[in-house]
Amino acid sequence: MVARVTLEIALRKEFDYEIPPELAAVVEVGSRVKVPFGPRQVNGCVTAILEESTHTNLRPLAKVIGRQSLITPRVLKLAQWIARYYCCAPETALKSVLPDSVRREQDGWRARLMVRVAPRQGEMPKLTRRQTEVWNIVEEWRELPLQRLVELSGATAETVRRLEDKGLVIISATVLERDPYAQELILPSQSLALNAEQAASLAAICRAMDQPDPPAVFLLHGVTGSGKTEVYLQAIAHALGKGQGAIVLVPEISLTPQTVERFKARFSTGPLQTLVAVLHSHLSAGERHDEWHKIRQGRARIVIGARSAIFAPVEPLGLIIVDEEHEHSYKQEETPRYHARDVAVLRGQMEKATVVLGSATPSLESFHNTRRGKYRLLELPHRADHKKMPVVRVVDMRQEARRQKGIPVFSTPLTEAIRLRLEKKEQVILFLNRRGYSTSLQCPKCGYVAECPNCSVALTYHRHNQSLCCHICGHQGAAPSVCPAAECQNPGIRFAGLGTEKVEHILGRLFPQARLARMDSDALKRKEDYRRILGDFKTGKIDILVGTQMIAKGLHFENVTLVGVIYADLSLHQPDFRAGERTFQLLTQVAGRAGRGEVEGEVFVQAFTPFHPAIQYARRHDFAGFYEQELEYRRQLSYPPFSRLALLTFKGRNEDKVSFSADHWRKAMDGFLAPYKDLIIAGPAPAPLARAETYYRYQIMLRSRQMSKLSETLAEMQRALPLPEDVSVTVDIDPVSLA
Numbered sequence: 001m002v003a004r005v006t007l008e009i010a011l012r013k014e015f016d017y018e019i020p021p022e023l024a025a026v027v028e029v030g031s032r033v034k035v036p037f038g039p040r041q042v043n044g045c046v047t048a049i050l051e052e053s054t055h056t057n058l059r060p061l062a063k064v065i066g067r068q069s070l071i072t073p074r075v076l077k078l079a080q081w082i083a084r085y086y087c088c089a090p091e092t093a094l095k096s097v098l099p100d101s102v103r104r105e106q107d108g109w110r111a112r113l114m115v116r117v118a119p120r121q122g123e124m125p126k127l128t129r130r131q132t133e134v135w136n137i138v139e140e141w142r143e144l145p146l147q148r149l150v151e152l153s154g155a156t157a158e159t160v161r162r163l164e165d166k167g168l169v170i171i172s173a174t175v176l177e178r179d180p181y182a183q184e185l186i187l188p189s190q191s192l193a194l195n196a197e198q199a200a201s202l203a204a205i206c207r208a209m210d211q212p213d214p215p216a217v218f219l220l221h222g223v224t225g226s227g228k229t230e231v232y233l234q235a236i237a238h239a240l241g242k243g244q245g246a247i248v249l250v251p252e253i254s255l256t257p258q259t260v261e262r263f264k265a266r267f268s269t270g271p272l273q274t275l276v277a278v279l280h281s282h283l284s285a286g287e288r289h290d291e292w293h294k295i296r297q298g299r300a301r302i303v304i305g306a307r308s309a310i311f312a313p314v315e316p317l318g319l320i321i322v323d324e325e326h327e328h329s330y331k332q333e334e335t336p337r338y339h340a341r342d343v344a345v346l347r348g349q350m351e352k353a354t355v356v357l358g359s360a361t362p363s364l365e366s367f368h369n370t371r372r373g374k375y376r377l378l379e380l381p382h383r384a385d386h387k388k389m390p391v392v393r394v395v396d397m398r399q400e401a402r403r404q405k406g407i408p409v410f411s412t413p414l415t416e417a418i419r420l421r422l423e424k425k426e427q428v429i430l431f432l433n434r435r436g437y438s439t440s441l442q443c444p445k446c447g448y449v450a451e452c453p454n455c456s457v458a459l460t461y462h463r464h465n466q467s468l469c470c471h472i473c474g475h476q477g478a479a480p481s482v483c484p485a486a487e488c489q490n491p492g493i494r495f496a497g498l499g500t501e502k503v504e505h506i507l508g509r510l511f512p513q514a515r516l517a518r519m520d521s522d523a524l525k526r527k528e529d530y531r532r533i534l535g536d537f538k539t540g541k542i543d544i545l546v547g548t549q550m551i552a553k554g555l556h557f558e559n560v561t562l563v564g565v566i567y568a569d570l571s572l573h574q575p576d577f578r579a580g581e582r583t584f585q586l587l588t589q590v591a592g593r594a595g596r597g598e599v600e601g602e603v604f605v606q607a608f609t610p611f612h613p614a615i616q617y618a619r620r621h622d623f624a625g626f627y628e629q630e631l632e633y634r635r636q637l638s639y640p641p642f643s644r645l646a647l648l649t650f651k652g653r654n655e656d657k658v659s660f661s662a663d664h665w666r667k668a669m670d671g672f673l674a675p676y677k678d679l680i681i682a683g684p685a686p687a688p689l690a691r692a693e694t695y696y697r698y699q700i701m702l703r704s705r706q707m708s709k710l711s712e713t714l715a716e717m718q719r720a721l722p723l724p725e726d727v728s729v730t731v732d733i734d735p736v737s738l739a
Contacts, residue, residue, distance in 0.1 A: 001019040001024060001050070002019065003033065003046045003061060005035055005044040006090045006091050007091060008045075008094075010091060013090075015035070015044075016055050017059055017061050018061070020060045027061065027064060029047065029049060030069035030073055032044070032045055032046075032064070033046055033065060034061075034062045034063045034065060043065065045076070047080065070313070071094075071097060075311055076097075078311070079311075080093070085711050086337055087714050101292075102289055113146040115169050115171050116138075121167060127163075131159060134159055138163070191237070200378075205319075206238045209244075210242075212352040214349075215354060215355070216376060217356075218357065218378050219359075219369070219378065220356055220357065220358040222379070224588070236319060237267075241272060244316050245301035246302050246317075246319040247303045247310060247321070248323065249309055249310060249323065274301040275299050276302045276304060277300035277312070279304075279309040318354065320355045321356045322356070325341050325357035325359045326363040331737075333737075337730075337733065341357065360588060361585040364634065364641055369641070389592075389595070390591055390601030390603050392605060392619040394607060394615060395610070397567075398608055409502070421562045426562065427540070427559045427560045427561070428544045429562070429564070429593050430546045430547075431547065431548075431552060431564065431565050431566065432498065432500050432503055432567060433548050434497075435460075435520040436462050436500070436502075437461050438463075438497050439458065439497025439499060440458040440495070441480075441494070445483065446483060446488040448484065448488065448493075452475050453475065455473050455693065456691040461479055461495050462522065466479050473693040480493065500548060511544070515541060515542050515543045516543070518547060519547035521550075538557060552589045553589045557596065559597055560594055561599045562594060563594040563601070564603075564604045565607075572609065576738050576739075584614040584615075584626050584630075591605075591618065613626065644703070645701060645702065645733075645735055646701070646710060646734075647701050648701075649732065650697070651729075651730075652724070652728065653694055653726060654726065654727075657726065659698055661729070665721060665729070676704050676710060676713075682703075684698045684700045685698065687739065701738070711733055714731050
C-alpha cells in the first residue's frame with residue numbers, strides 16, 4: 001500500500017511513500033505522519049491511500065503522529081479545493097485547516113497532579129506529625145491538586161508521596177481542559193415564541209435538513225432586530241435532535257463572547273445538551289488545542305467562531321450558519337486568501353449540510369444568487385417584536401459648516417438630540433469608522449505632512465500618548481511641537497482630521513456629566529476589555545459609547561434610543577467599486593442599534609454628500625431600491641456579480657524591479673490567457689497603497705466569468721514565470737479589497 005503525503009514544507013507538490021506492515025492498520029486519509037525527506041525527517045499529512053504508485057523505490061513512512069487523524073477526509077478535500085481555486089500551495093491550505101497548536105507533534109494537553117483518598121485496606125499506618133497534618137487535609141477535601149495541598153499544609157511533595165507509599169492516597173495526572181469561558185456565569189434560557197415570518201423561515205430550513213439531497217443554501221434577509229438569532233438557535237436544536245452538529249460563523253472576534261453566551265445558555269441543559277466550542281485567533285494556543293479536540297472527539301457539537309471555524313472537524317455536520325454574511329472580514333488577507341462564506345457553501349454541498357447565510361444587508365453577490373436560483377431567499381421584513389425601525393435623519397454638513405463658520409464635529413441637531421436623550425436617562429451610540437485623535441499632522445507654512453517612513457500614508461496622531469502612529473505597519477514616534485523640516489521649524493504646526501479619540505475628547509467638553517467609553521482597537525488592549533465595556537453599557541454605567549465598526553453590528557441594548565454617525569462620507573471616497581455598497585451596509589447596520597426597547601429610536605447621519613444614493617437608500621431602509629440601482633451599475637461595468645475578479649499584487653523593496661516584473665507578467669498574459677475571450681485586464685499600475693511596510697506594490701486586475709479555470713492558469717504562470725529573488729507576487733481570487 002502507498003500513502004500520498006503533503007509535506008509541511010513549501011514544495012507545492014505531493015510525494016508517495018510505502019506504508020510498512022506495522023503501520024497499515026493505523027494509517028488513514030488525514031493521518032499526520034513523519035516521513036524521510038532527503039537526509040532529514042519532516043511532518044506531513046496523508047491525502048490519499050493507493051494500491052500502488054507510478055514511482056519506484058519508495059521510502060517507507062517513519063511513524064504516525066497521534067492516535068487519531070485530526071482532519072476528516074471531507075475537510076481534507078475542502079483544503080485541496082482551496083489550494084486549487086485560491087492559487088496556493090497544498091501545504092499552505094492544510095496549515096489553515098489545522099491550527100498550529102493542534103499540528104504540534106507533542107501532545108499539547110495540560111495536566112496537573114491530583115491527590116485523592118485511596119480505598120482503605122487494613123489498619124491506619126503510623127504517621128509523623130507532618131504526615132498527619134497532610135492526611136487530615138486530604139481526608140477533608142477527598143481530592144485536591146498536589147500543588148494546592150502543598151500550599152495548604154506547608155509540607156513538601158515528598159511528604160505527600162510518603163502517604164502514597166503507605167497506601168493512604170493516590171497521586172495521578174489529570175488532564176486540565178482550558179476553557180476560555182470557564183469563569184462566565186451563564187444562566188439557562190428557553191426557546192422564544194416565533195412570529196409568523198420567523199416560523200416560516202425555520203420550517204423551510206428544517207425541511208431542508210430533513211431532505212438534504214440536494215443540499216440547500218438559504219439567504220436569510222432580516223432587518224436589524226428581526227430575530228435572526230432565534231431562528232438560528234431553533235434550527236440548531238433541530239440539527240442536534242437529528243444527531244448532527246452545527247458550525248456558526250461570526251464576522252468579528254469581538255462578537256463571539258455575546259454569541260457564545262446565548263448559545264451556551266440555550267444548550268447547556270436539557271435533552272439537547274452539548275458543549276459549545278469556540279475557535280478564533282484570540283484564544284491561547286492551549287485553549288485552541290483543547291477546543292479543537294472537544295470537537296474532534298464529538299463532545300462539542302456546536303462550534304462558534306470567526307472564519308477559520310469553518311474547518312472545525314464536526315461529524316456529522318447538519319447545519320452551517322454564516323451570520324452577517326456580507327462582512328468582508330470573512331475574506332482572509334494572508335495566503336490562502338479564502339472567503340469563509342464561499343467555503344461554507346462548498347462544505348455544505350460536500351457534506352450535504354444545510355447552509356444559512358444571514359444578514360440585514362446581504363452582499364450583492366449573495367442576493368443576486370437568489371435571483372439566479374442558486375440560493376433560496378427567506379425574508380424577515382419586520383422587527384421580531386413589531387417595534388418600528390428607527391427614524392433616520394440626514395444632516396447636510398455643508399450647511400452646518402456655513403452656519404457654524406467652520407467644519408464642526410457635531411451638528412446642532414445631533415448635539416441637541418444627545419442632550420435630550422441624556423436628560424431622559426437614555427443611552428447614545430456615536431459611530432466614526434476612524435480611530436486615533438487626528439488623521440494627519442501638517443505645517444501650514446511650508447506644507448510639511450508627517451508621513452510614515454515605511455508606507456505611503458500620513459501618520460495618525462494619538463493624543464493619549466502624544467504619538468504619531470502608522471495604522472499600516474505600526475511605526476510610532478513622538479509628535480513634534482514644531483515643524484520638523486530643518487528650513488522651517490514653524491511652531492504653528494497643526495493637527496488635522498478626526499478620529500474616535502477626538503470625538504470622545506470633544507464629547508467630554510460638551511457633556512461633562514456624561515459617562516463616556518470608547519470602543520476601537522486602541523482602547524481594547526486586553527481580551528476582557530470588550531466584555532467589560534459592553535457589560536458596563538448594558539447595566540447603564542455608560543451613557544455614551546463611541547466606536548468604530550465594531551459597534552456597528554450585533555449589539556442589542558434596549559435603552560439605546562439615539563445613534564449618531566459622525567461622518568458618513570468616509571467610506572464613500574475610496575478607490576473601490578464596492579464603496580457605495582459598504583457605505584449602505586454600514587449605515588444600515590449602525591442605525592439598527594437604535595430603538596430596540598420600548599422607546600422609538602432615532603438616527604442622525606452627518607454627511608457632506610447627503611444626497612448620495614447609498615445614504616438616501618439607507619435613510620429609507622430601502623434595501624431593494626439600493627440593490628436594483630447598484631446591480632445595474634455593476635452590470636454596465638461588468639463588475640461582480642457579473643464577473644469574477646483576480647488581483648495580482650507584485651511587491652519588493654526596489655520599485656524598478658517590481659514595475660519591471662509586473663510588466664513582464666502582463667506581456668506573458670497575452671499568451672497564457674489567450675483562450676479567455678471575455679477576459680478584461682487592467683494594469684499594471686501602482687496599487688492604491690503604493691508602498692506598505694517598506695515594500696513597493698504594483699497590481700494587475702483581471703475580470704472574467706471563468707474564474708475556476710483562470711485560477712489554474714494563474715497557478716501555472718506562477719510555476720512557469722520566475723521572479724527576481726527580492727520580488728514576490730500574490731494572487732487574490734475574488735478580492736474584497738483593492739488596496
